[in-house]
Structures are given as C-alpha cells and as structure tokens.
Amino acid sequence: GSYGEEEFDFSMLIPPFAGVGLKAYAKDGSDITATVFAPNGFMKVDANYAAGAYENWKATDWPKTYQNPTYSNMFACGIAFAPPHPISKPMSSPNGTPINPTPPRTGMPSGIIGKAVAHSICDKILKGENAPLHEASMAHMGAACVASAGKGLFNGTAAAMTIYPVVPDFDKYPGTGRDTDYTFGEIGLAGHWIKHILHHLFIWKAKLKAGWTLIPE
Numbered sequence: 506g507s508y509g510e511e512e513f514d515f516s517m518l519i520p521p522f523a524g525v526g527l528k529a530y531a532k533d534g535s536d537i538t539a540t541v542f543a544p545n546g547f548m549k550v551d552a553n554y555a556a557g558a559y560e561n562w563k564a565t566d567w568p569k570t571y572q573n574p575t576y577s578n579m580f581a582c583g584i585a586f587a588p589p590h591p592i593s594k595p596m597s598s599p600n601g602t603p604i605n606p607t608p609p610r611t612g613m614p615s616g617i618i619g620k621a622v623a624h625s626i627c628d629k630i631l632k633g634e635n636a637p638l639h640e641a642s643m644a645h646m647g648a649a650c651v652a653s654a655g656k657g658l659f660n661g662t663a664a665a666m667t668i669y670p671v672v673p674d675f676d677k678y679p680g681t682g683r684d685t686d687y688t689f690g691e692i693g694l695a696g697h698w699i700k701h702i703l704h705h706l707f708i709w710k711a712k713l714k715a716g717w718t719l720i721p722e
C-alpha cells in the first residue's frame with residue numbers, strides 16, 4: 506500500500522504469466538483455438554476449470570494425466586498446461602493491486618509431469634490407444650527448492666526448502682493443507698553443498714551420460 510525505492514544489485518522482471526498464444530486449426534480449417542487453449546493461452550487438460558470461487562477449490566481440481574479432454578493425442582506438461590485456478594488464496598494490497606501468485610510449474614514438477622506424459626505416449630504407441638495413462642498430479646507431488654545465497658566451499662550458504670504436496674489438500678491435511686513433516690526450510694552451508702551437487706548431477710542427466718535415468722527430476 507505504500508510507495509518507495511529499494512536498492513538492488515540484480516533484479517528480475519517477471520512478465521504477466523501467459524501461454525505463447527498459439528492458434529489451433531482443425532483439418533477442415535476451422536479455428537479450434539478456444540477448444541484446445543484456455544483464455545490465458547495455456548492448453549486445457551484434465552483439470553476442473555469450473556471450480557469457481559476460492560472456497561470451492563479442491564486438490565482434485567488439479568490435472569493427473571495432462572491429456573486434452575477433446576483431443577486424446579494432445580498433452581500439455583510443465584509450464585504449458587492451464588492450471589484450474591491459482592493455488593494460494595487471492596489477495597490484494599491496501600491500494601487494491603491484486604496479488605495472485607501463479608501456480609509454480611517450476612523445474613521439479615515440470616520434470617516429473619514431463620516424465621509421466623512421455624510414459625503415457627510411449628504406452629499409447631506400444632500397447633495401443635487405450636493403454637492406461639500415467640499420473641502426476643501436483644496435489645500428490647512434493648517439490649524441493651534450493652536458493653543460493655552465497656558461494657564458497659566452507660562459507661557458502663543456501664536456503665533449502667521442501668513442500669508436500671505442492672497443491673495443498675485441506676481435506677487430507679486440515680489447517681495448512683500440507684504434511685508438516687515434509688514441509689520445511691533451512692538456510693546454511695548444507696544447502697550450498699546440496700545446490701553444488703545437484704548442479705553437477707542435473708548437467709550429467711541433461712547430457713544423458715551413464716546412469717542418467719537414476720538421477721531424479
């Protein structure tokens with residue numbers, strides 16, 4: 506609600522969150538963009554887009570298979586799928602600026618979803634059109650985040666956080682919606698070491714070097 510200026514070394518400008526605005530056309534040339542994509546440009550999948558107000562939001566609104574409901578050969582994973590609604594309760598600043606964090610389809614959930622969808626597509630090819638689809642709901646998935654706050658072998662520091670599940674489930678975990686045994690954060694040298702090790706592991710995995718499939722998303 507108040508205005509001011511902050512000193513900073515580095516900053517990141519975050520644009521409004523939206524899909525790339527692809528157009529979709531059927532074989533007969535008719536425009537099917539509204540069937541395939543939500544108004545925000547992300548692809549419609551097996552989510553409940555009719556949940557309405559915050560009070561009605563449920564963990565089960567979140568997609569499991571990421572298959573387009575109209576075209577069974579189309580999937581959207583990671584950042585590309587249209588979430589059913591935000592995760593956090595919509596808020597606004599005292600002067601009315603809306604504060605609605607976008608659901609985080611960050612590296613870890615995107616990787617896990619991508620893997621499930623890749624398995625589903627393989628099964629459709631190898632086992633037939635009706636093969637059961639693999640599932641990766643963000644309401645059943647945990648995520649970890651390690652944010653660097655200074656490098657150095659012995660004096661480095663990073664904040665390490667885990668959250669489970671990413672989408673809160675207030676029916677299963679009344680109060681916070683999260684399992685507090687698996688939702689915690691700590692800052693220190695250990696976090697820096699984890700970040701350093703993950704850095705090398707993920708580059709190894711990206712290069713598909715020996716044993717890459719054993720390295721988790």
Ligand SMILES: Cc1cc2nc3c(=O)[nH]c(=O)nc-3n(C[C@H](O)[C@H](O)[C@H](O)COP(=O)(O)OP(=O)(O)OC[C@H]3O[C@@H](n4cnc5c(N)ncnc54)[C@H](O)[C@@H]3O)c2cc1C
Nearest residue numbers: 517525582583584585609610611612613614615616619650
């Ligand atoms: C500045 C920044 C910092 C971030 N930091 C972190 C972090 O520290 N930790 C974290 O977990 N996440 C972080 N994220 C988020 C994370 O990078 C994304 O959520 C994640 O990469 C999404 O994965 P994705 O595979 O869904 O999409 P993307 O990684 O965006 O992959 C989409 C791919 O599709 C390709 N593509 C697009 N159009 C076409 C086309 N027509 N034909 C063929 N290919 C196409 C693109 O080139 C791209 O390679 C950050 C994001 C940003 C922008």
